[in-house]
Amino acid sequence: MTRAHTIKAVRAYTVTGGGADYHDQSSGHWIDDHIATPMSVYPQYAQSRQSFGINVLGTLMVEIEADDGTIGFAVSTGGELGAWIVEKHLARFLEGAAVTDIERIWDQMYKSTLFYGRRGIVLNTISAVDLALYDLLGRLRQEPVYALLGGPVRDELTFYATGARPDKAKELGFIGGKLPLHYGPADGEEGMLKNLELLADMRSTVGENFWLMYDCWMSLDLDYATRLAHRASEYGLKWIEEALIPDDYWGYQKLKQAVPKDVLVTTGEHEATRWGFRQLLEMNAADIIQPDVGWCGGITELIKISALADAHGAMVVPHGSSVYSYHFVITRTNSPFAEFLMMHPTAEEVVPMFSPMLLNEPVPHNGKLKLPDTPGFGVEFNPEVERQRPFMH
Numbered sequence: 001m002t003r004a005h006t007i008k009a010v011r012a013y014t015v016t017g018g019g020a021d022y023h024d025q026s027s028g029h030w031i032d033d034h035i036a037t038p039m040s041v042y043p044q045y046a047q048s049r050q051s052f053g054i055n056v057l058g059t060l061m062v063e064i065e066a067d068d069g070t071i072g073f074a075v076s077t078g079g080e081l082g083a084w085i086v087e088k089h090l091a092r093f094l095e096g097a098a099v100t101d102i103e104r105i106w107d108q109m110y111k112s113t114l115f116y117g118r119r120g121i122v123l124n125t126i127s128a129v130d131l132a133l134y135d136l137l138g139r140l141r142q143e144p145v146y147a148l149l150g151g152p153v154r155d156e157l158t159f160y161a162t163g164a165r166p167d168k169a170k171e172l173g174f175i176g177g178k179l180p181l182h183y184g185p186a187d188g189e190e191g192m193l194k195n196l197e198l199l200a201d202m203r204s205t206v207g208e209n210f211w212l213m214y215d216c217w218m219s220l221d222l223d224y225a226t227r228l229a230h231r232a233s234e235y236g237l238k239w240i241e242e243a244l245i246p247d248d249y250w251g252y253q254k255l256k257q258a259v260p261k262d263v264l265v266t267t268g269e270h271e272a273t274r275w276g277f278r279q280l281l282e283m284n285a286a287d288i289i290q291p292d293v294g295w296c297g298g299i300t301e302l303i304k305i306s307a308l309a310d311a312h313g314a315m316v317v318p319h320g321s322s323v324y325s326y327h328f329v330i331t332r333t334n335s336p337f338a339e340f341l342m343m344h345p346t347a348e349e350v351v352p353m354f355s356p357m358l359l360n361e362p363v364p365h366n367g368k369l370k371l372p373d374t375p376g377f378g379v380e381f382n383p384e385v386e387r388q389r390p391f392m393h
């Protein structure tokens, strides 16, 4: 980049059907098959998360064009609401600014939306803009984002897999398998036994040394989570993830004290910003924090969250987010491995996480991935995927 490029235009699009809103899958997919959630206490919403609206947002795609016509882009969960926020509110902080004004732009996006933001959809949207800016900067400098972040600290990424088939994940070379929890407090002792049976079955198939984890998607209370962790530790449970609702920092603090020493407490995929994670870290409420770079405030904020975690001796293993987390994880010593979310309908094969939305989306082979040195995040938006621009400024 020989001179400071400026931003000519910002555009926001919506896309449906998988992609960044990875819960937006066709029926029969493992990701929507009786997974325990906070809504499971209402029987009519226990079978399907789509029934209570887990996929209402859809994907938000943000495109940022520089004065020379170079375009950077990123996708996150946000759909029409996110597109409105970008077009009607955030674009003003970008257009005409230098592409390198990333820190100032983040600060203005965050402070100007405080009266209706702070987390959730607004932070998803700020994240998508921030990721698109990093993609643009990488393309202009002809460097991968991981180089902009200080360069890799290891040669390749190592992955665990999230999905219904940890046994297949082991065959595919992953270091561990994270199962969705199917039953919560509303299903009583019978549900607890079914949860443990599945874990026991998987343990007998994968053997002793393969990691097995439970993803509880905010569905439990402290008492149930504590009992589950103790009983599951008999089957070598490595961690219990997102057991409680994200606002219950006090519950996480107690849970961390109550679980057996060999079971880690992890959480954070629905947490956002340095302040949210500061709360978890200062309360010593998690062993591993799991920010989603598409939801927590983007790369600009993840850098701060990660530094804070490092100072507290906590690991950062970002939630999902495909290339957007991979470029970060490879640059941080306190992010020793990454998550791969299995988007194959029965979790038996490796398919790109944001499929079919991105072209050149890298996937692990034998549980490992050497990131290419393609500029930006190294992916293109698939022109065959239909996108809409619902608002314009």
Ligand SMILES: C[C@H](O)[C@H](O)CC(=O)C(=O)O
Pocket (backbone or CB within 6 Å): 031, 035, 162, 179, 180, 215, 217, 269, 319, 320, 339, 341
């Ligand atoms: C499987 C989980 O319920 C959720 O869909 C994904 C998740 O929380 C994770 O990958 O972590």
Ligand SMILES: [Mg+2]
Pocket (backbone or CB within 6 Å): 215, 216, 217, 241, 242, 269, 319
């Ligand atoms: Mg999770």
